[in-house]
Amino acid sequence: MTVDWRSYALPETIDGDLAALADPAFAQLESAVFDHLANSWCSQAKARLLLELVVLSRPQVCVEIGAFTGSTTLPVAAGLRHVGQGRACVIEPWSNEEALRGLPDGDANALWWADVDMAAVRAQFAQLLAAWSLASWCEVLAEASRDAAAKITAIDMLHLDGNFSEQGSLLDSELYVPKVAVGGHIVLSNALVTVAGKPAKMRALWPLFDTCDVVCELDDGNTLMFRKR
Amino acid sequence: MEGRAARVHAASAAADLERHLRTFDGKGGDHAIANVDFIYMINLDARPEKYALARRCLEVHGISPYRFAAVDGWELSGEAIRDVGLKYRSGMTPLLATRYPTAVERAVQSHELMEEPGETYFMHCMPLGAIGCALSHLSVLQDAWDSGYETIWVMEDDIEVLGDPHSLPGLITELDALVGERGWDVLFTDVDYRVDIGRYLVARGAPKRPDMDCSLRARYSARFTATFQLNEHFRKVAARFGSTSMVIRRSGIAKLLNFYKQRGIYGPYDLDNHVPDGIQRYGLTFDLVTNMLDPISDVGVHAVVPAADTIERFLERYPEPMYQDLVVGSHIYRVGSDVCDARYELIKPVLERCEGPFSVLDVGAAQGYFSFRIAQDFPESTCVMVESDNTSYYARHGSMLSELRAMNRTPPNVDHIDRRLDRRDLEQLGCSEHFDVVLALLVIHLFADDLSEQILTLQALLRLGDHVIVEVASDVGVLSTAYVEYLAQARAARELGVVRRHKDPVSPGCGRLFWFTGEPPPSDVATGSGRRSRSAPHRAEQPARERSG
Numbered sequence: 055m056t057v058d059w060r061s062y063a064l065p066e067t068i069d070g071d072l073a074a075l076a077d078p079a080f081a082q083l084e085s086a087v088f089d090h091l092a093n094s095w096c097s098q099a100k101a102r103l104l105l106e107l108v109v110l111s112r113p114q115v116c117v118e119i120g121a122f123t124g125s126t127t128l129p130v131a132a133g134l135r136h137v138g139q140g141r142a143c144v145i146e147p148w149s150n151e152e153a154l155r156g157l158p159d160g161d162a163n164a165l166w167w168a169d170v171d172m173a174a175v176r177a178q179f180a181q182l183l184a185a186w187s188l189a190s191w192c193e194v195l196a197e198a199s200r201d202a203a204a205k206i207t208a209i210d211m212l213h214l215d216g217n218f219s220e221q222g223s224l225l226d227s228e229l230y231v232p233k234v235a236v237g238g239h240i241v242l243s244n245a246l247v248t249v250a251g252k253p254a255k256m257r258a259l260w261p262l263f264d265t266c267d268v269v270c271e272l273d274d275g276n277t278l279m280f281r282k283r
Numbered sequence: 284m285e286g287r288a289a290r291v292h293a294a295s296a297a298a299d300l301e302r303h304l305r306t307f308d309g310k311g312g313d314h315a316i317a318n319v320d321f322i323y324m325i326n327l328d329a330r331p332e333k334y335a336l337a338r339r340c341l342e343v344h345g346i347s348p349y350r351f352a353a354v355d356g357w358e359l360s361g362e363a364i365r366d367v368g369l370k371y372r373s374g375m376t377p378l379l380a381t382r383y384p385t386a387v388e389r390a391v392q393s394h395e396l397m398e399e400p401g402e403t404y405f406m407h408c409m410p411l412g413a414i415g416c417a418l419s420h421l422s423v424l425q426d427a428w429d430s431g432y433e434t435i436w437v438m439e440d441d442i443e444v445l446g447d448p449h450s451l452p453g454l455i456t457e458l459d460a461l462v463g464e465r466g467w468d469v470l471f472t473d474v475d476y477r478v479d480i481g482r483y484l485v486a487r488g489a490p491k492r493p494d495m496d497c498s499l500r501a502r503y504s505a506r507f508t509a510t511f512q513l514n515e516h517f518r519k520v521a522a523r524f525g526s527t528s529m530v531i532r533r534s535g536i537a538k539l540l541n542f543y544k545q546r547g548i549y550g551p552y553d554l555d556n557h558v559p560d561g562i563q564r565y566g567l568t569f570d571l572v573t574n575m576l577d578p579i580s581d582v583g584v585h586a587v588v589p590a591a592d593t594i595e596r597f598l599e600r601y602p603e604p605m606y607q608d609l610v611v612g613s614h615i616y617r618v619g620s621d622v623c624d625a626r627y628e629l630i631k632p633v634l635e636r637c638e639g640p641f642s643v644l645d646v647g648a649a650q651g652y653f654s655f656r657i658a659q660d661f662p663e664s665t666c667v668m669v670e671s672d673n674t675s676y677y678a679r680h681g682s683m684l685s686e687l688r689a690m691n692r693t694p695p696n697v698d699h700i701d702r703r704l705d706r707r708d709l710e711q712l713g714c715s716e717h718f719d720v721v722l723a724l725l726v727i728h729l730f731a732d733d734l735s736e737q738i739l740t741l742q743a744l745l746r747l748g749d750h751v752i753v754e755v756a757s758d759v760g761v762l763s764t765a766y767v768e769y770l771a772q773a774r775a776a777r778e779l780g781v782v783r784r785h786k787d788p789v790s791p792g793c794g795r796l797f798w799f800t801g802e803p804p805p806s807d808v809a810t811g812s813g814r815r816s817r818s819a820p821h822r823a824e825q826p827a828r829e830r831s832g
Contacts, residue, residue: 245762246762256762256765263773267735275733278734
């Protein structure tokens with residue numbers, strides 16, 4: 055399985071200047087991000103994808119649904135700061151109730167989400183932004199994605215990593231994918247998560263198939279990248 | 284006294300053979316053309332696909348032969364084999380020969396010198412299938428004689444029609460004028476037995492029979508070698524190979540029946556049927572209706588590999604788990620790990636909608652279960668199986684399938700592409716071929732690891748067929764499953780049903796079968812992948828309607 059999104063045909067899918075990736079300052083930033091995320095849930099392949107996508111496509115509005123500790127917020131916000139434009143809109147309620155919504159009782163995911171100390175996770179997220187001086191590049195909407203949707207009008211880059219249930223992931227897809235501009239990119243994380251023995255995010259792919267092309271997949275298919283047609 | 288004994292023997296032999304001739308149950312329909320009272324086509328029940336092909340060759344000319352259910356020599360009883368063959372008697376020339384006294388000799392032919400008076404012997408290495416073939420021809424001749432026909436046309440089921448068969452009545456009239464109505468017994472509708480385009484297998488003399496002069500001088504005399512051209516259209520024919528298509532006069536019917544009833548079957552029909560005294564044989568100077576090149580013969584297969592043995596040997600050679608049940612002839616050996624019957628029942632209604640001959644591309648055919656069953660149930664169909672070794676985690680599927688095809692006597696309507704195809708191959712195939720039905724059962728995820736490539740693969744498959752049946756599962760290739768399910772609703776594909784994937788009752792996996800009608804997706808439906816095919820980027824909108832096979 056491909057672990058580097060660059061192995062896919064970048065010129066066909068990205069309009070940006072590939073020379074930007076050869077900038078020594080960018081290489082230094084990327085290396086630092088990789089080091090920081092070394093033991094996080096964000097693989098290096100996904101961190102590279104998010105960071106380089108920002109640098110190449112220079113989005114004005116990046117929306118992330120489901121930031122948790124900020125592991126995937128970091129490459130996006132760091133990328134925005136590097137190019138000196140755009141903002142990251144982070145939608146994360148840090149709520150056990152929201153995380154559990156739609157998950158059947160007894161499911162392994164439900165059991166895990168029920169025990170997470172969301173306040174501590176939120177604090178970890180805030181520390182990350184502070185440590186990397188990224189707060190000014192991020193707008194945090196600490197609410198459920200369905201409630202935040204009305205506040206988002208246009209999106210250039212969308213990262214879907216919210217609720218694990220079929221209904222919740224589908225709702226995120228239906229609410230936010232239409233807001234992505236033509237040519238904009240969407241990254242779907244945890245695509246292969248199973249709930250009650252079934253892959254739960256497959257229906258969330260339908261709105262993406264409807265209006266987007268698949269660009270690449272990483273992490274054995276667990277991370278998918280699309281481009282809006 | 285000696286003459287009386289000979290007459291008694293002859294009468295006894297005639298009765299023995301007649302007892303095993305197959306009779307006919309009513310012959311309705313129009314099976315005649317001008318100057319020909321009746322047209323027969325000999326075909327084994329186990330070979331419906333051969334008949335379908337041969338019938339099609341004639342149907343386009345408006346000719347409808349009567350199908351005669353051939354005698355299957357491999358099914359003959361020991362008594363029948365003994366009765367219909369040549370009986371060795373004193374005064375005959377003892378030859379190295381073959382006989383079938385027990386079941387052992389059916390599996391491993393005997394090779395022995397004739398020495399037992401009254402014992403039945405056949406030509407050296409004469410297979411049981413050839414005995415059945417001769418009995419089939421003789422049964423046809425007996426029916427024609429009993430029916431009072433003056434002229435019949437007898438064909439085997441591996442014909443090729445290279446000219447207008449309606450020219451035959453005119454040729455018969457011409458031959459009547461040339462040699463007289465009573466001057467000919469047999470007219471072959473070709474030059475000789477073809478082995479290639481413009482090349483023939485020419486008989487240079489007569490084979491040995493113990494009841495004839497076996498000297499070189501006799502066997503290579505003009506009687507058996509004098510084949511020559513009479514005029515623009517006709518040749519006088521001595522010994523020759525092949526009995527694919529023969530017009531036979533009543534006089535010829537009588538000579539052939541008398542010969543065989545008195546002397547029994549010894550060699551293959553085409554090696555013996557020139558022997559009757561006084562038989563006048565002619566052929567054409569061109570191939571009108573002749574033998575198919577590289578035909579599938581059922582005459583000699585079983586003598587080499589008995590069917591009952593074959594499946595056991597096959598399973599010994601391939602001890603690994605089988606994916607599908609094995610179809611060999613009319614038997615289904617339920618050794619596969621996957622549920623096959625239920626899938627086939629879901630697919631069959633789609634096939635039944637196809638009118639007339641149709642073509643099937645079976646992608647990832649595994650052990651060929653579906654193609655072999657389709658080929659049997661729909662003899663006018665043509666199936667192309669795609670399977671090779673080292674496809675995904677199945678190391679020997681291609682080898683297995685090659686052997687299974689051979690065990691099915693290499694049906695002419697089932698082809699095998701022993702190659703691992705990729706998406707570009709499918710696109711390339713789509714440039715020259717189009718199929719009525721494409722089967723892609725749990726294979727799309729095996730073409731490539733990544734979704735974008737799987738999407739392009741699916742698109743290539745959809746362009747290849749009018750009816751594309753795609754199976755997906757929730758536990759393998761889940762991303763491609765999601766795309767197929769999405770596309771099914773976007774294109775209003777019909778869900779044929781859900782089947783359990785494995786026979787193992789503990790296994791929870793299920794497959795969903797979708798039936799796509801094959802039209803390319805409208806422009807407002809997802810193309811699915813940002814990468815455009817480079818080998819055939821624009822042709823899919825109007826695929827060529829060339830058929831496989």
